[in-house]
Amino acid sequence: MTDYPTLAEIADRLFEKADEDDDALVSLLDTLSDDVRLELLTSDLLNAYQAYLYFFREEPGGELQAERLMLTPASETLRGILFDEADIFELIFSVGEDGAGIEVFDGEKTYKRFTGKGARERAREYVFENLA
Secondary structure (H helix, E strand, O other), X not given: OOOHXXXXXXXXXXXXHHOOOHHHHHXXXXXXXXXXXXXHHOOOOOEHHHHHHHHHOOOOXXXXXXXXXXXXXXXXXXXXXXXXXXXXXEEEEEEEOOEEEEEEEOOOOEEEEEOOOOHHHHHHHHHHHHHO
């Protein structure tokens, strides 16, 4: 495990090189070792929006979804972050041992978890085709 000051220094270098370009940040994260990258992607040094972009390589939906993720530290992905809704169901972005995913949740039960590019859209389709 990387100590916090070292991790913060790595994050600062990445931000300086990326110069507020999200695509550049994603590319720079790809250059890190798997362990350090995961530590950063689940830390308070990045926000959940940056983590979402890294894991899914696409925007999280509209402005509301992006704003929810931007205002949340990436460390919250370990517990799961509500970032979108589909009908009465919540779409939760989480990072676990099996990677990042979007869970369809009703407040008590998780119905299905989607991973990879297009996960959010597949989760929404699942809700409207199977649950709503």
